[in-house]
Amino acid sequence: MRAIDISIIGATGAVGAELIKLLESSQLPVSRLRLLASRTSVGRRLRFRDEICIVEPLDEIDDTQADIAFFSAGRAVSAKYGPLFAAQGALVIDNSNAFRMNPDVPLLVPQINPNALAARPRSGIVENPNCSAIQLVRALRPLVTAFHVHQIILTTYQAASGGGLKGIDELLEGSRAALAGRAPPRAKHFPFPLAFNVIPQVGEITSEGVTLEERKRLQESRKLLGLPHLRLTSSCVRVPVVNGHPEAVYLELEESVHVVQVRELLTLEPDFRLSVGGPHVGYPTPRHLTDPAIVHVARVKVNPENPYCLWIVADNLKVRRLTHLSS
Ligand SMILES: NC(=O)c1ccc[n+]([C@@H]2O[C@H](COP(=O)([O-])OP(=O)(O)OC[C@H]3O[C@@H](n4cnc5c(N)ncnc54)[C@H](OP(=O)(O)O)[C@@H]3O)[C@@H](O)[C@H]2O)c1
Known part of the structure; x- marks a missing residue:
């Protein structure tokens, strides 16, 4: 080459x-x-x-x-x-x-x-695509391919690093100030001080009440999955985590599917790790990812009325976007 x-x-x-x-x-x-x-x-x-x-x-x-x-x-x-x-x-x-x-x-x-x-x-x-859309579509693709999805509702818990190095600095400075008993520095990069806080806004809020980040999630998921009518609603929340975006996803299918089938499909995905099992098996958190280059999923569960829930976590900066970089 x-x-x-x-x-x-x-x-x-x-x-x-x-x-x-x-x-x-x-x-x-x-x-x-x-x-x-x-x-x-x-x-x-x-x-x-x-x-x-x-x-x-x-x-x-x-x-x-x-x-x-x-x-x-x-x-x-x-x-x-x-x-x-x-x-x-x-x-x-x-x-x-x-x-x-x-x-x-x-x-x-x-x-x-x-x-x-x-x-x-x-x-x-x-x-x-947007960093949190990447991990989402990676988990959704096998499910929307195999089943009829009525709608998807999710909440993202987005880290400060999603706002770049200035976002990380603002969180760390605010945390130091709060721990030292000082007033938090004025928020510049986020709408409110992020340290010890949770902010239900990522990106500008439009006149319809959705944020640009939430709109991107819908548009990009539709384009990537080739489903122009996909029903997907997201609430994007900024949390005081340095790096790593979790997402709690709720999926309504039109057919009844056993949770084992959902898990089996997810295990076949490339660059993907599914944690299955009881309380001792564990689940990914932004600070504990076994491999920052892959997408982690856990807490796959089914409710009696049919919806399926997933907990998806990826390192928004390191998740492998260019798997075949050398080819
Ligand atoms: N952070 C994430 O998780 C993430 C994930 C996927 C995509 N993105 C996207 O990637 C882009 C960068 O994000 P980031 O998190 O890396 O931001 P960042 O840490 O704030 O870095 C921004 C970079 O852009 C440079 N820059 C800014 N204005 C410039 C200008 N006028 N001319 C030339 N260079 C300029 C900065 O240079 P200086 O250092 O000289 O200012 C710096 O190198 C954004 O579009 C973001 O939406 C971010």
Whole structure:
């Protein structure tokens, strides 16, 4: 395989840092790794394999050439610079939501719809879904394929890291202040101080009362699962956890299915771990994941009236999005 030229836009952020580690641990031959960020980070030195890479300011670069350009610097940056890199021949892999609903841009979860990337998209851009949508569709796919789902209702418990490094810092600073008996610092990144708190809002609230995060969950799940009429309602809640998003999912099926059948289907999924059994078997929590690269499911249970419930947890920064990175 020829060595490839990679740019990471947003290299100094929470997602960018994980991308660098993922590339480092892969077998992928890299001819050049260009690390780009805002002017704030110019000159930062980041290690990649045996080299030190100097972070460059995105808005001062002259050329946007690369074989692959990973974008994790937010929607506005992707919207402006994604097409410029794509026009110069790069395959743009975007982590923001700038193009997720664009019909010319595949929305890809390799374990769910690898064929979406069977041919290079005309737009030159591939979208990565919202982090909590990835783990959700990974658990739902075998169930919506095998059964008729009447509706899905879920609550997400989203960690501070979903708001980037600034979100983590705000939670840690607020926690230190509270433990020292000081007034919490003013919330900048979340609507209220997050330390020792729970906030029923992730993203902006629209005039219909849903948040943009909740709307994304519905739209992205429908697109990824190929079910344009899927009935799915979510409540997204920010919790004072540094990293790792749990989700409590309630599933109403039209037919009656034994819980063992549901569990069997889930055990067949790739990069997925199902914990089954009684109180001693355990279940995943954001701080205790046996493997941060995979999706964990437990507490699969059935109620007498038919609904099925699942507890899904994944590391939102490390969950394996690019299973076949080296192929
Ligand atoms: N956190 C998650 O769990 C998660 C998961 C999936 C997708 N995402 C998405 O990935 C993106 C990044 O998230 P994150 O959590 O990594 O955020 P983050 O920790 O705040 O990092 C943001 C990165 O973008 C860079 N940046 C910001 N404005 C820029 C500009 N005008 N020009 C160039 N670079 C700029 C920052 O550079 P400086 O350091 O120089 O400011 C930093 O490298 C967002 O779109 C987010 O929605 C996040």
